[in-house]
Amino acid sequence: MSETPATDWMQELFSSIEVGIVVLDRAFTVEVWNQFMENHSALTSEAVCGDSLFTHFPEIDEKWLRAKAGPVFDLNTPVFLIWEQRQYLFKFGSTRPVTTSTEYMYQNVTMFPLLNADKGVDRLCMLVYDVTDQALGKTRVEQLNEELKVMSRIDGLTGLYNRRYWQERFDYTFKLAQRRNKPITALMLDIDHFKKVNDTYGHQAGDKVIQALAQVIKKSVRETDLAGRYGGEEFAIILTDSDSTNATKVAERIRALSEAEVVTHEDDTIRFTVSLGLAEYCPDCHSSMQWLELADQALYDAKQNGRNQFCIRTYDASQGGQR
Numbered sequence: 241m242s243e244t245p246a247t248d249w250m251q252e253l254f255s256s257i258e259v260g261i262v263v264l265d266r267a268f269t270v271e272v273w274n275q276f277m278e279n280h281s282a283l284t285s286e287a288v289c290g291d292s293l294f295t296h297f298p299e300i301d302e303k304w305l306r307a308k309a310g311p312v313f314d315l316n317t318p319v320f321l322i323w324e325q326r327q328y329l330f331k332f333g334s335t336r337p338v339t340t341s342t343e344y345m346y347q348n349v350t351m352f353p354l355l356n357a358d359k360g361v362d363r364l365c366m367l368v369y370d371v372t373d374q375a376l377g378k379t380r381v382e383q384l385n386e387e388l389k390v391m392s393r394i395d396g397l398t399g400l401y402n403r404r405y406w407q408e409r410f411d412y413t414f415k416l417a418q419r420r421n422k423p424i425t426a427l428m429l430d431i432d433h434f435k436k437v438n439d440t441y442g443h444q445a446g447d448k449v450i451q452a453l454a455q456v457i458k459k460s461v462r463e464t465d466l467a468g469r470y471g472g473e474e475f476a477i478i479l480t481d482s483d484s485t486n487a488t489k490v491a492e493r494i495r496a497l498s499e500a501e502v503v504t505h506e507d508d509t510i511r512f513t514v515s516l517g518l519a520e521y522c523p524d525c526h527s528s529m530q531w532l533e534l535a536d537q538a539l540y541d542a543k544q545n546g547r548n549q550f551c552i553r554t555y556d557a558s559q560g561g562q563r
């Protein structure tokens with residue numbers, strides 16, 4: 241059996257390996273350019289070797305790469321360039337299907353010293369890895385996590401914030417209110433006689449009413465306000481930079497728009513009204529729950545007074561906190 245000369249199989253390995261191999265001297269003149277680099281740059285080894293790397297790749301930031309390669313030549317240590325910092329060193333097109341979201345290859349690059357006979361460093365070797373799949377996978381996972389985070393805050397039926405997130409933000413708002421001297425009002429509202437809607441028209445119709453009210457709320461509040469679905473047919477809103485007098489305008493708008501709303505379900509047309517309770521933040525409030533409780537009490541007043549209206553409660557320490 242004849243033996244293949246070592247140089248032949250090394251050459252074979254050099255050509256078929258799916259990693260870019262580049263050898264540069266201290267002046268960044270290219271000495272080795274393997275098949276991978278030829279394939280992706282469309283420049284042959286003959287065309288590149290003997291020239292400065294920067295002649296053929298003007299997109300490479302020369303000052304930056306020389307600084308990065310400094311420790312390889314001067315300290316004899318390897319250096320890693322990762323795609324998270326720069327997507328690529330060589331602007332090679334992505335070989336992935338056009339459906340993927342990247343035009344260019346993601347690359348990790350390792351640069352390590354090549355020692356001469358005197359153990360000095362005259363050259364470095366660059367290994368260029370195509371990490372497009374890993375990078376796209378990681379980016380996709382990050383995107384999905386971000387989407388999940390948003391979804392975990394949103395109530396599925398209404399698109400408003402869910403109770404957990406709203407409460408979290410309300411607790412934060414309370415702390416903010418303690419430090420800032422700006423009015424903030426909490427508003428709670430609830431659909432009147434909603435049980436009757438469900439009993440008369442069915443649960444699906446009830447859901448449509450809840451969705452219609454959510455739209456009314458979205459239309460009625462500012463972008464900086466925070467509206468959430470607090471329970472089944474109960475909603476809560478933080479009205480930032482609004483004292484209770486200003487907040488009554490929002491409350492009245494929601495009340496009137498709800499009264500005017502017509503929900504159709506199958507052959508039925510359904511009308512509904514809401515009751516609302518308002519409580520402005522007061523420095524005497526000891527906790528966010530105490531503040532919200534006040535708004536809830538105001539909502540209770542509105543129900544007691546005949547529904548389809550808003551009521552306000554203010555904090556009064558001498559009266560056990562409520563007035």
Ligand SMILES: Nc1nc2c(ncn2[C@@H]2O[C@H](COP(=O)(O)OP(=O)(O)OP(=O)(O)O)[C@@H](O)[C@H]2O)c(=O)[nH]1
Nearest residue numbers: 430431432433434435436438443444446447472473
């Ligand atoms: N369709 C639907 N109904 C819900 C949902 N969550 C809670 N409910 C219903 O909302 C109704 C709330 O009824 P109650 O708490 O008695 O209040 P109400 O009938 O609105 O009466 P007042 O609030 O006193 O005016 C119950 O029948 C619940 O089943 C939901 O997501 N969808």
